[in-house]
Amino acid sequence: xxxxxxxxxxxxxxxxxxxxxxxxxxxxxxxxxxxxxxxxxxxxxxxxxxxxxxxxxxxxxxxxxxxxxxxxxxxxxxxxxxxxxxxxxxxxxxxxxxxxxxxxxxxxxxxxxxxxxxxxxxxxxxxxxxxxxxxxxxxxxxxxxxxxxxxxxxxxxxxxxxxxxxxxxxxxxxxxxxxxxxxxxxxxxxxxxxxxxxxxxxxxxxxxxxxxxxxxxxxxxxxxxxxxxxxxxxxxxxxxxxxxxxxxxxxxxxxxxxxxxxxxxxxxxxxxxxxxxxxxxxxxxxxxxxxxxxxxx
Numbered sequence: 001x002x003x004x005x006x007x008x009x010x011x012x013x014x015x016x017x018x019x020x021x022x023x024x025x026x027x028x029x030x031x032x033x034x035x036x037x038x039x040x041x042x043x044x045x046x047x048x049x050x051x052x053x054x055x056x057x058x059x060x061x062x063x064x065x066x067x068x069x070x071x072x073x074x075x076x077x078x079x080x081x082x083x084x085x086x087x088x089x090x091x092x093x094x095x096x097x098x099x100x101x102x103x104x105x106x107x108x109x110x111x112x113x114x115x116x117x118x119x120x121x122x123x124x125x126x127x128x129x130x131x132x133x134x135x136x137x138x139x140x141x142x143x144x145x146x147x148x149x150x151x152x153x154x155x156x157x158x159x160x161x162x163x164x165x166x167x168x169x170x171x172x173x174x175x176x177x178x179x180x181x182x183x184x185x186x187x188x189x190x191x192x193x194x195x196x197x198x199x200x201x202x203x204x205x206x207x208x209x210x211x212x213x214x215x216x217x218x219x220x221x222x223x224x225x226x227x228x229x230x231x232x233x234x235x236x237x238x239x240x241x242x243x244x245x246x247x248x249x250x251x252x253x254x255x256x257x258x259x260x261x262x263x264x265x266x267x268x269x270x271x272x273x274x275x276x277x278x279x280x281x282x283x284x285x286x287x288x289x290x291x292x293x294x295x296x297x
Contacts, residue, residue, distance in 0.1 A: 060292035106135030108287030117278030
């Protein structure tokens with residue numbers, strides 16, 4: 001059975017793992033993401049590759065930025081500012097002579113769900129990743145829909161207030177990123193104390209009504225934008241990912257608020273099923289592998 005080196009490049013760390021075709025993960029580790037130069041980035045990837053060069057059949061990489069996965073080309077690199085208009089696969093292949101594929105990180109997370117997770121049984125849908133911002137992906141005909149310019153599903157940029165369409169204050173990434181959740185909690189608790197996502201849900205799960213109300217307000221905004229995406233795209237299912245998607249309270253409140261939107265508007269269009277992503281922290285690694293294997297078919 002073939003083994004692949006899969007990498008998930010993030011703004012702080014590069015996670016990597018050896019994964020077999022049956023998804024058995026035989027090794028997993030991480031290194032700090034170089035933020036200074038492209039040369040340092042390539043060499044960091046190269047040193048990871050050197051350890052396993054004789055044991056792998058290819059290298060599958062999840063990356064930030066706007067990416068053409070078919071050509072292995074990056075228009076942007078997200079937090080990696082040194083990546084712009086780069087033939088990334090070509091450059092990496094010179095250092096790592098193996099079959100390499102790259103894909104946008106949120107779209108890799110969607111590929112994990114399409115290939116092996118909670119979206120295996122659908123043709124059209126969406127994935128919403130709640131993190132620092134809002135990762136997103138549309139799924140059409142059981143494939144990731146990249147769009148003509150490879151930026152379909154960039155949900156972070158959705159504006160939630162037409163009266164303030166220029167600043168980032170009302171962008172979906174601001175309202176429903178982790179900062180937005182913290183702000184809803186601070187408003188309810190009337191404090192400027194900063195809490196982690198874990199602390200917020202610990203308070204909620206221990207019955208703090210004000211924190212539960214804050215999460216409910218947060219979930220209403222998530223549900224509203226899911227409704228908007230669905231009305232445009234007609235989703236069968238919408239999968240919610242990101243670290244906080246493991247919290248059943250959040251998923252339940254998103255469902256409740258989506259129900260209330262439908263009931264309040266009295267619309268008779270199909271209501272999509274809301275599900276958590278099956279894969280959690282390893283979604284990008286698994287999705288990069290799925291994309292890699294599909295390119296070989």
